[in-house]
Amino acid sequence: MSEKKKKENDVDAGAAASGARKAPEHKRRAAGASRSGANARAARQQRTDGTDTAAAKTSKPRNASGQRKTGGRRTKAERSSLFDFPDITPDDVVNAAADTPETAVSSRSAQNAAKGRRSGTRDASDRKTETKLRIIPLGGLGEIGKNMTAFEFGSDIVVIDCGMGFPEEDMPGVDLVIPDISYLTANREKVRGILLTHGHEDHIGAVPYVLKQLNVPVYGTALTLGIIKNKLSEHRLDFKPQLITVKAGDKVKLGVFEAEFIHVNHSIADSCAIALTTPRGVVVHSGDFKLDVTPIEGEMMDLTRFGELGKKGVKLLMCESTNAERSGFTPSERSVGGALENLFTANPDKRIVIATFSSNVHRVQQIIDISIRHGRRVALTGRSMLNVVSAACELGYMHFPEGTLVDIGDIKRFRPSDLTLITTGSQGEPMSALYRMAYGDHAQVTLSTSDLVVLSSSAIPGNEKYIGRIINELSRAGIKVITDSVFFGVHASGHACAEEIKLLQMLLKPKYYMPIHGEYRHLAANRDLALFAGMPADHIFMSDIGKVLEIGRNSAAWGGSVPSGKVLIDGYGVGDVGSAVLRDRQHLSQDGMVVVFASVDTTARLILTAPEIISRGFVYVPESEDLLYDARKAAAEEIQSGLSQRKPDIETIKERVRREVAKCLSSRTGRNPMVIPVIIDL
Ligand SMILES: [Zn+2]
Ligand SMILES: [Zn+2]
Missing domain, CATH: 3.40.50.10710 (Metallo-hydrolase/oxidoreductase)
Known part of the structure; x- marks a missing residue:
């Protein structure tokens, strides 16, 4: 990056974070909209002078009023009646290399556009080289639990939530599951802190494990941190964790980011959404929420604040999807x-x-x-x-x-x-x-x-x-x-149903949208709500864990992937139960285990102890004497034949015994127990 470019970025970052030096985004947007007529004229002039054939080819046909024909999509006018989207789409960004940008958001790009196509190209290359805000979900998408998302800009990373999940049926013996945070540990010097939306396990359960690898400040409301303190005391950390209590309405600064905690209703007290002000705009993370007009204690979700944010301009809304399939409102x-x-x-x-x-x-x-x-x-x-x-x-x-x-x-x-x-x-x-x-x-x-x-x-x-x-x-x-199905009303969900999700969409009017917190079907239902509300399909990002979304000043596009997945916790072990161990456990749980024990002298070529068989979870031994006798015989024959080789090798003998005993047992019973040969060379 050139020195000049770097400076621009820095200035931009500072301005966005402090919100002081530059006009608020909605004002810039409004200014951009009024300029767009002039830009469009400039663009048309370029085409008519015959020097810009490439641009003419790549640009989409326009209707009489100069708007692009959007095919099946809603027109700009239709869209803006529902959502206040700035008139720029990823298509525009792709075309920008050859086409003069129609919408100028910053005054710099407006001037460039007026100067002509050469400047337009420079503007497009700015977009390519500009520092992007990277949204990195590490858990909670396409799955229930272990919610965690990292936000990266330049040399700063903040993390929202740090939850655990429950093991699947194919993970015998595993106690719980946490997100793979190798991307964060590889970038540990960038991580400024973990922000917690509320005290549910799927949002805080991994905190003790993550802090052991990454000792960073943890921000949360009093109840959230109160629950964490109880958990941490069981984990015997050899350092004092930095727990910083916040309350709804508080703002905290973490590197270039500023996080604002906003009160929401949920099935645990003291829950918040988080509005993250970044150098590329405001990202709102809904946390888990519902709208409860008559909560038991405290206030209704802070709709006013969401409305204010929406007016100022929200770049991305990441909205939970748990109840997106359910119509209406969640009961109070x-x-x-x-x-x-x-x-x-x-x-x-x-x-x-x-x-x-x-x-x-x-x-x-x-x-x-x-x-x-x-x-x-x-x-x-x-x-x-x-x-x-x-x-x-x-x-x-x-x-x-x-x-x-x-x-x-x-x-x-x-x-x-x-x-x-x-x-x-x-x-x-x-x-x-x-x-x-x-x-x-x-x-x-x-x-x-x-x-x-x-x-x-x-x-x-x-x-x-x-x-x-x-x-x-x-x-x-x-x-x-x-139960709730027998006597309706003995339970109310803590998650927003369709109408509440739409309400949040309408209040925040985000430019881009990402459904989070749910299995794929929930995310898809949430996407459909946004489409129904008029959000253009190409502004909705259906993400997955490890999949990076990069947001620029005027763009949003996929940006590759980072390592992600499940780290299994079993007893005190973190991550030491991998696929090999799980495969063995599944094998053992299906057909049990057979140990073949014998001792030999490879030098004298003698069997010292005849093969014995011990089994667990395979057959009931008193009723299977014939079978086990045959297995011992097969083992003895293999050992004997191994010892009669020119150079007897204990490892080869073990492998042959394992194979032959497995074959013998499988052909007689149709089962495939794990066979473990223990053959000692004395
Ligand atoms: Zn929750
Ligand atoms: Zn949750």
């Missing part, structure tokens, strides 16, 4: 209170056991409030429930009179009608408190027909089977189970 959290209240009224004699997400502080608060109104005490069970409630009480997010909570060990002192239990396990997680209750394995709680179990939750995709198992087990024991 307050409506759940009404439904639960009705259940309490209708079941005055039962002990009510409610399973919900422990992080849904407002839900837990509502259940406690209703219990108090119905003269009930409340007991909590499940580790995360106790953790979150204690953090929330400490930070002032929950309020109830002393004596409301009773220890789970004391519940036998209360009649069923005087008690509510709030428990974890709403996702059917094995070993969760509800799971143990259902299988009669909970130390303090024994369920009976005098209990009413309420699942005040919805299934995270993939967990339906586990939840079904618990409901079956409880039903078998004659215990009534209420």
Whole structure:
């Protein structure tokens, strides 16, 4: 990059970050629009003088008013009635090398355009060499969980969210999954910090693991950091993490970036969207959100601020997609209170056991409030429930009179009608408190027909089977189970439905759009909402993890890819369980294992200990003596033949034994256990 160019970039970066020296983008845009008539005239003149045939060929046909014919696409006028998009598309950028740019955004390019085609070419090459804002999703796209996105500009990177995911069925023994952050560790000197939108595991779960590799400041609201502190204390870091508490409305500066936290409603308190001011415009990351006009505590989502940002001009909106397939609006959290209240009224004699997400502080608060109104005490069970409630009480997010909570060990002192239990396990997680209750394995709680179990939750995709198992087990024991599908309203999602997503699109009027946070079907549904609202298809970027979107002053295009994927956590091991280990685990889990043990003397060419066979998970040994005898015989023959070679080699013998024993077992049983030869040369 030339020295001059570099300076321009620096100035631009500084101005965008401070918002002081340069006119706001919407003003520049307006100025650009008024100039575009002159530019178009200049462009037409070039074509009529016959010197610009290349441009004439590449430019699209225009209609009488000088607008490009857009074929099936909406015309500019139609579009702008829905969205305030500046009149420039990636097509324009591609054509810019040969065509005079019709829309001039900066005064510099306007002057260039007036000077003629040569300057236009220079402007296009500026675009090629300008520093781009790189949007790098590292998780959460095309998958549920492990949300993480990096934003890179020049020598600065900031990261939004740092979540974990759950292992798939083909990952036996894996505890959890975190994003591959090798791109960040390779650029560690650039990383200015991690910004957290809220305290859900799919947004913060990887923080302890990532901090071990990348000790950078972490910014989040009080509840978010409160939950993280609990987690970090279990991880025994050998340094003090830099946790910086922010609140909605705060702005923090990180390198060239400025991040503003904006209040949104969600199923955990203290959730934020983040508006990231970058040298290439404002990027809004929605976080997880819904619009709750009657929240339990605090305010409605800060629509005013989103509207202001929209007026100033938003370059890119990254919007969550979880409920994009659902029409309408998500019901208010307050409506759940009404439904639960009705259940309490209708079941005055039962002990009510409610399973919900422990992080849904407002839900837990509502259940406690209703219990108090119905003269009930409340007991909590499940580790995360106790953790979150204690953090929330400490930070002032929950309020109830002393004596409301009773220890789970004391519940036998209360009649069923005087008690509510709030428990974890709403996702059917094995070993969760509800799971143990259902299988009669909970130390303090024994369920009976005098209990009413309420699942005040919805299934995270993939967990339906586990939840079904618990409901079956409880039903078998004659215990009534209420779910949202049985008694409508005992749960409200924390995620925006179609109308709320469209509302955010309309308020922010982004130039570009990227659906995030969801499996592909959710992202596609979100894209369709943007198309329906009038966003041009080529302004919507359907991304994937590792896929880089590069945003320039007037362009947005794919910019290659970076390493991405899943890092598996098993016990204390981070990333040491790779595809080879998983393959072995799958193999073992399917047909079990057979160990062939023998000792030989390769020099004397003797078998010292005849082959013995130990098996696990393969066959029931007492009923398979013939089979195992044959396998031992096959092994002995192979060892003997190996020893009679000119130069007996122990590794060759092992491999031959493995192959022959596997063949023998497979032909007799149709199974393919893992065969491990342990042959020792003494
Ligand atoms: Zn969330
Ligand atoms: Zn989420």
